[in-house]
Amino acid sequence: MKRRRNEEKNEGKKWENERYIYTGEADLCKKSGEDIFGVLITSAEFLLEKLFNYVQDHLIKKQTIWIKQNFAYVFYTTFKLENCEKLQDYCMECMSEDSQLFTSKNFPSLEEDILYNLLKRDDLQIEEIVAWDFLINWGIEQISGLGSDRTEWSEDDYEALKGTISQFIPLIRFMDISPADFYDKVRPYKAAIPLHIYEELEEFYYKKTLSKTEILPPRIGKLKIESNLINSKLANIIASWIDKKDLNNITSRNVSELNMNPIPEEIEVFKVTCVKKK
Known part of the structure; x- marks a missing residue:
């Protein structure tokens, strides 16, 4: 029974790659993290660069919980794949932010x-x-x-x-x-x-x-900070600007978060509150 399920999963991954080859489309929305990661591996084997990059982005944006739950497997598999820098960087940032991933006895x-x-x-x-x-x-x-x-x-x-x-x-x-x-x-x-x-x-x-x-x-x-207005990530970015440090010291994920939300929600709430009090 288990063997049959594995065969069905492999067929599903193969079908997704074949579908992409013939139509240029890939639908990952209803697939599990395991199946999507399987598509990543097979797309690397078939040298489907666009699909490979798309699946990396999808995993990072939509499958963060599954990645954390299967981190050791994802980590080691990712670093064996060529040109998988996006997911490799994401895994490194996850480890840098969560010491339990770094020190876990279950981690090889x-x-x-x-x-x-x-x-x-x-x-x-x-x-x-x-x-x-x-x-x-x-x-x-x-x-x-x-x-x-x-x-x-x-x-x-x-x-x-x-x-x-x-x-x-x-x-x-x-x-x-x-x-x-x-x-x-x-x-x-x-x-x-x-x-x-x-x-x-x-x-x-x-x-x-x-x-x-x-x-x-x-x-x-x-850097430890006690504030209701900004978090430690934003504090590190501001500190780097003040110290005029190389912006490479700031993680790529922090920068993307800052660009997507240049004014943190907490600061906006604070601004509105002050206006009302006036």
């Missing part, structure tokens, strides 16, 4: 380039010590035969971990890690941290000074 180990691109994002919404813990656990997973019990590690084990995570360490925003967490969770891995970076960290935590530029500033995504 990230590939090296994906982890690097994620950690370098300024808008990553995650506690920095959590990012550090994730990096350490990720590094351990990459080394065959290395367990999590540090009391059993040799100098060679620390060197192996150092070689695995050294390129990622400059991406950790240590300024957002408390002295207590640094002592308990970072210091034990001193041997796996490049010496010049660790010396700079010690200077920062002991003297509260930064003489070099190895340590990155806090992420813009961690």
Whole structure:
């Protein structure tokens, strides 16, 4: 029975692609997220570029709940597809905004380039010590035969971990890690941290000074704001304008939201309220 349902689904995906080939039309409105994602995969196989791009847009706009519910599958499948930048960027933004997606035990180990691109994002919404813990656990997973019990590690084990995570360490925003967490969770891995970076960290935590530029500033995504007029996303955009930062620091989704609604609804309500009071 299950096999029959799968065959019917595959036939449906095949039919949608054939329909597009012969008519130039595609109707996705009544299809499930799973079926639509299947159309994306098959349209990539048949090199149907316009349909491929259309399905990406449809998934992002209409199937956000399904994507979140099946995030690991969508994420890894998407990054195996060529020219799927829209959905890849959307997945990266979802991970940067929801730390549970990033740290979920059900989420498979990230590939090296994906982890690097994620950690370098300024808008990553995650506690920095959590990012550090994730990096350490990720590094351990990459080394065959290395367990999590540090009391059993040799100098060679620390060197192996150092070689695995050294390129990622400059991406950790240590300024957002408390002295207590640094002592308990970072210091034990001193041997796996490049010496010049660790010396700079010690200077920062002991003297509260930064003489070099190895340590990155806090992420813009961690900006906290208490306001009934604007949300944190809009606050980050305004802060970037004030600081005259490169607008590339602002996520594409934030910019599109701002363009679609240049005056937030809350501000418009505030304006109307003030007029009535006069």
